[in-house]
Amino acid sequence: MQENRTQMDRTxxxxxxxxxxxxxxxxxxxGEALNLSASQAGRRRxxxxxxxxxxxxxxxxxxxxLGLHVQAFVQVQLARHGTEQGAEFNRLLRTRxxxxxxxxMTGEADYLLRVWCADLPELNVLIHQVLLAHPTVARVHSQIVMDQPKADAPLPIS
Incomplete structure (x- = not known):
């Protein structure tokens, strides 16, 4: 496996x-937080x-x-797994x-989508009129987020 890690020191x-x-x-x-001059910190950044x-x-x-009250994760399974179908579905993703x-993903779902909607009717439209209506989609499974006990966190770096 190719090593892509950037060489970094503790600073x-x-x-x-x-x-x-x-x-x-x-x-x-x-610079103040890292005991560097501002110019040193700026150059490192x-x-x-x-x-x-x-x-x-x-x-x-x-x-x-912003009026976005419903967060959901939606698993999407494609009907066929060709390059064209994947590209077609990726185009849809970029428009929404x-x-x-x-x-x-690996496993049963081909894609996992994180979505934000104003309300449940808007999520319903996305699932039924956009995703399920798309010719490459065979099945969707949605899960509505009730709470997020741990917020999106920084990456673990060392």
Whole structure:
């Protein structure tokens, strides 16, 4: 198996840990936390951005304040497993903003989708009029999230 891990020292790891928890930290703040100058912290961050270790920055939004009250995970099984069918379904995924992430899976389901909807009728439309109506889809199985006792966490880095 090919090793893709970036060579990092303890300071790089500490910098990444801080950025995962607070992506808008300034070079000055990172430097103070890591006992570096702001320019040293900035150069380290820039190197990790350029080599692709840091892929970008995002704001975490409150779904409830945006009117998104239903989160669900939807397993999708395709009718056929050809390259064309996969590409066709992937095109659908890119057009639907309520599908916030998607994974291809081993096992019974071919895809696992994370979706956010305003309410149950909106989820019903997504499942019945969009997913099940798509010619490549054979079956869907949805699970509605009741609570999230552990929020999406930073990656375990060491």
């Amino acid at each position: 790089d790891i500490a910098l990444l840990d801080r950025l995962q928890r607070r992506g808008n930290a300034t070079a000055q703040e990172l 820039q190197r990790l951005e350029e080599n692709g270790t840091i892929q970008g920055y995002r704001a975490r939004l409150d779904p409830l304040k 903003p309520e599908i916030t992430s998607a994974w291809t």
